[in-house]
Every structure is written in structure tokens, then in C-alpha cells.
Amino acid sequence: MNRPLTGELQALDRAHHLHPFTDFKALGEEGSRIITHAEGVYIHDSEGRRILDGMAGLWCVNLGYGRQELVDAATEQMRQLPYYNNFFKTTHEPAVRLAEKLCQLAPDSINRVFFTGSGSEANDTVLRMVRRYWALKDKPHRQIVIARENAYHGSTVAGMSLGGMAPMHAQGGPCVPGIEHIRQPYWFGEGRFGEGRGQSPETFGQACAQALEDKIRELGEDNVAAFIAEPVQGAGGAIIPPESYWPAIKAVLAKYDILLVIDEVICGFGRLGEWFGSQHYALEPDLMPIAKGLSSGYLPIGGVLVGDRVAETLVEEGGEFFHGFTYSGHPTCAAVALKNLELMEQEGVVARVRDELGPYLARRWAELGDHPLVGEARSLGLIGALELVADKSSGERFDKALAAGNLCRDLSFEKGLVMRSVGDTMIISPPLVITREQIDELVALARQALDDTARRLGKPIDSPCNGDKQ
Ligand SMILES: *Cc1c(COP(=O)(O)O)cnc(C)c1O
Numbered sequence: 001m002n003r004p005l006t007g008e009l010q011a012l013d014r015a016h017h018l019h020p021f022t023d024f025k026a027l028g029e030e031g032s033r034i035i036t037h038a039e040g041v042y043i044h045d046s047e048g049r050r051i052l053d054g055m056a057g058l059w060c061v062n063l064g065y066g067r068q069e070l071v072d073a074a075t076e077q078m079r080q081l082p083y084y085n086n087f088f089k090t091t092h093e094p095a096v097r098l099a100e101k102l103c104q105l106a107p108d109s110i111n112r113v114f115f116t117g118s119g120s121e122a123n124d125t126v127l128r129m130v131r132r133y134w135a136l137k138d139k140p141h142r143q144i145v146i147a148r149e150n151a152y153h154g155s156t157v158a159g160m161s162l163g164g165m166a167p168m169h170a171q172g173g174p175c176v177p178g179i180e181h182i183r184q185p186y187w188f189g190e191g192r193f194g195e196g197r198g199q200s201p202e203t204f205g206q207a208c209a210q211a212l213e214d215k216i217r218e219l220g221e222d223n224v225a226a227f228i229a230e231p232v233q234g235a236g237g238a239i240i241p242p243e244s245y246w247p248a249i250k251a252v253l254a255k256y257d258i259l260l261v262i263d264e265v266i267c268g269f270g271r272l273g274e275w276f277g278s279q280h281y282a283l284e285p286d287l288m289p290i291a292k293g294l295s296s297g298y299l300p301i302g303g304v305l306v307g308d309r310v311a312e313t314l315v316e317e318g319g320e321f322f323h324g325f326t327y328s329g330h331p332t333c334a335a336v337a338l339k340n341l342e343l344m345e346q347e348g349v350v351a352r353v354r355d356e357l358g359p360y361l362a363r364r365w366a367e368l369g370d371h372p373l374v375g376e377a378r379s380l381g382l383i384g385a386l387e388l389v390a391d392k393s394s395g396e397r398f399d400k401a402l403a404a405g406n407l408c409r410d411l412s413f414e415k416g417l418v419m420r421s422v423g424d425t426m427i428i429s430p431p432l433v434i435t436r437e438q439i440d441e442l443v444a445l446a447r448q449a450l451d452d453t454a455r456r457l458g459k460p461i462d463s464p465c466n467g468d469k470q
Contacts, residue, residue: 013031040066121156148184188376208248231283350432371450383427398457
């Protein structure tokens with residue numbers, strides 16, 4: 001694409017296009033970056049730059065770009081039956097085959113799926129299902145869903161209400177009633193530093209589970225329907241809970257007979273080195289919302305995997321469930337998702353993340369921990385984060401006005417790497433088909449971006465271990 005066309009598209013974009021999660025005015029002044037094409041783990045922009053996509057789009061392009069098999073699956077399905085719905089006692093082969101495949105991959109106690117068009121719609125569905133379940137169980141007072149601060153469950157009204165993003169709650173409220181939030185298992189920010197200062201990960205993880213029990217007692221156990229959480233918080237900053245967290249949470253839920261909803265929209269489909277994050281943490285969820293990597297992002301599709309306990313009740317006792325979407329189980333999206341899962345199986349993608357790429361990234365990514373700006377470098381499977389700090393020993397952050405995270409993100413893009421910032425936490429979630437050599441490239445580019453950021457913030461970077469000097 002030539003430069004004049006870049007300018008033309010930017011002008012039209014500014015005039016007519018309201019982007020998601022964007023300061024419209026600021027973007028209009030800057031002009032958006034135009035992505036033209038992509039292959040493998042690289043995207044290209046209209047200025048001719050090739051950029052390593054360290055975020056797999058938005059955590060979704062797990063098989064990488066340019067997979068002809070997925071294009072063919074879409075083409076064939078569109079030729080045969082581009083659309084038909086699953087309402088009113090009809091269905092079609094792609095939706096049925098995908099449902100079967102998903103249930104085969106999911107934990108044993110999950111044998112049914114309800115399709116949606118996105119992860120947000122999946123979480124809307126979750127809210128309706130858990131409340132419906134308890135109503136059918138003659139416990140209609142079990143209405144409240146406990147979620148976590150700084151969680152992300154989507155951007156529809158129910159999705160943002162379940163999520164724990166304060167800036168989202170502040171716009172377009174009030175939120176859906178009957179949703180309560182507890183603290184997140186963010187050891188670096190709230191255990192090692194912050195309010196819990198000096199707590200071991202072990203102790204901190206248990207304290208977070210205790211917060212769940214305290215909340216249940218406060219609300220009254222007979223009023224709580226479910227607990228919802230991501231295995232690893234994604235949009236919140238790639239927050240990997242301490243090892244003690246999930247076992248302790250599981251014990252609390254079992255004690256009070258509360259449903260567990262594990263939001264697998266990011267962690268599902270291999271990100272943590274298992275098909276689902278629930279399998280990595282040995283969780284037995286009652287419901288699992290899915291989307292993103294389900295189709296490697298090639299077409300929009302989501303769903304809720306429904307465990308036997310809830311499904312049997314909805315099926316046997318529920319009568320008609322007045323819920324669904326025009327595009328629930330869309331045949332073209334389902335055909336592409338099915339092909340995506342088949343390719344992941346044939347290519348052993350999930351096992352490679354677990355046995356080879358995850359451990360390799362862990363080793364290489366941890367090296368960035370020696371950088372003077374980095375307070376912590378953590379990763380699990382193919383998700384990782386860097387905590388940018390002004391002072392490594394105290395964990396003190398940069399002045400918010402410096403927007404160090406955004407600066408690092410922009411400098412990273414300039415170097416040729418998409419890294420995302422959440423406040424001053426830098427995150428990556430590359431395609432699962434990345435190679436070791438490309439991981440080396442990713443880490444080298446991230447280090448250059450950190451060096452550039454340090455220079456711009458006036459921090460010395462000459463020796464690698466000078467983080468405790470100012
Ligand atoms: C992205 C995301 C969602 C929302 O999915 P959309 O397809 O954007 O609606 C829900 N939960 C998690 C954990 C996500 O990362």
C-alpha cells in the first residue's frame with residue numbers, strides 16, 4: 001500500500017470510525033496505524049514495516065496468520081451453507097461436529113456447549129444460566145455472582161459488570177445488580193509490594209482465597225450462585241496466581257456448594273500448555289465461557305461449555321430456555337473453528353507449548369528480569385508480563401503522568417514488536433506456532449524497547465544490575 005493511501009484511510013478513519021477502547025480525539029490527532037497483511041507471527045503495516053505480533057492479535061490468532069486450511073474451510077462452508085440458524089429445532093453439521101469436538105477436549109464432566117458470537121455474549125449467557133440453574137433447583141435466592149477486581153469478562157453490560165475494571169464500571173452504568181467483587185491474586189502488586197508487602201506467594205494466595213470465604217459469609221452462602229474467574233487474568237495484566245491460590249479457592253467453593261465458572265476465553269485452546277487453563281490448574285468448572293482462540297480469530301465465535309450438573313438440570317427440568325443469538329453456532333464460523341481445532345491436534349500445538357515453547361519462553365523471558373526497569377518478569381505457557389518500576393528494590397512505580405507503559409508499548413511497536421501495556425505492566429501472548437528463533441527475536445526486541453524506554457525516562461541502562469541505584 002502506498003503512502004497517499006495511508007493518508008486517505010487515516011482521514012476517513014478519523015472522520016467516520018469510532019474504535020473500541022480508544023480515546024477518539026487523541027487517536028484522531030495521531031492517526032491510526034493501518035495493518036495491511038500478515039503471515040505466520042508477523043503483521044505488516046501500510047508504511048512497509050514488518051512487526052512481530054507478540055499479542056496474537058487480541059490473544060486469539062493462536063495458529064498464526066495465513067493458514068490456507070482455514071480459508072478453505074470457510075470457502076467450502078460458505079459455498080454449501082453460508083448461514084442457517086440453530087433455533088426452532090434445526091441445526092447443521094458444522095455446529096454439531098464442533099460441539100462434539102469441544103466436549104471431547106474439555107474436562108470429563110463437561111458434555112454440552114451453547115454457542116455465541118463472542119466471549120462477552122458467552123459471559124452474558126453464563127449469568128443467565130447460573131441464575132436459571134438455581135431457580136430450577138428451588139433456590140432462587142442464590143443470585144449473586146462473585147467475581148474479582150481487575151478481571152475482564154467482556155464489554156457487554158453483563159460482561160463489564162462481571163469484569164472488575166473500575167474505568168468500565170464508571171461509564172454507562174449502573175452495572176447489572178447481584179455481582180460482587182473480591183481481591184485479585186496479584187502477588188507482585190498486592191503481596192510482594194503494595195498492601196501485603198513482604199508476603200510470600202503461598203501466604204498471599206491463601207489470603208486471597210480467604211477473601212472469597214469472607215465475602216460468601218458476608219453475603220450469606222444461600223445467596224451466592226457462582227464464582228467466576230480467569231485461570232490467569234489476561235487483560236488485567238497477565239496475572240498468574242500463586243500455586244496456593246486455586247486449591248484454596250476450590251476448597252471454599254466446595255464447602256459452600258457454589259458453582260465455578262472458569263472464563264477460558266484467553267487461557268483456553270493451548271495458551272497455558274493444556275487445552276484449557278482449567279486442566280493446567282486441575283479445576284473442575286461447572287461452566288467455561290470460550291471464544292478467541294477457538295477459531296484462531298479467523299471468524300467470530302464463542303460459547304459456553306456446560307458441565308453435567310448444570311446441563312442435566314437445564315435439559316431435564318428447564319423447559320424452553322429463552323436465550324440465544326442469531327449467530328449462535330454460525331455454520332461458517334463453526335467450520336473454521338473445527339478445522340482450527342483439528343489442525344491444532346494434528347500439529348501437536350498444545351503439547352509443544354507445554355513441553356517446549358512454554359519452558360523456553362520462561363527461560364528467555366526471565367532474563368529480562370535483570371533490566372533496570374523490570375521489577376518482575378513472569379510467564380506461564382505462552383503468556384508473559386513485565387512489571388515496569390522506577391525502583392526495583394522497593395517496587396515503586398513511575399509517576400503516572402509519565403505513562404511509562406504506553407511509552408514502552410509505542411517504542412516496542414517502533415522496533416517491530418507488538419507488546420501491550422496495562423498500566424505499567426507489559427504483556428505478551430504470541431501465536432502458539434511461534435518458533436524458538438522467533439521467541440529469541442521477541443525477547444531481543446522487548447529488551448531494545450525497554451532500553452529505549454529507560455533512555456526516554458532518564459534511567460541509566462549501562463550495567464545490567466544497576467536497578468537499585470537511581
Ligand atoms: C476478550 C475476553 C472476553 C470477551 O470476549 P469478546 O469476544 O471480546 O466479547 C471475555 N473474557 C475474557 C477472559 C477475555 O479475554
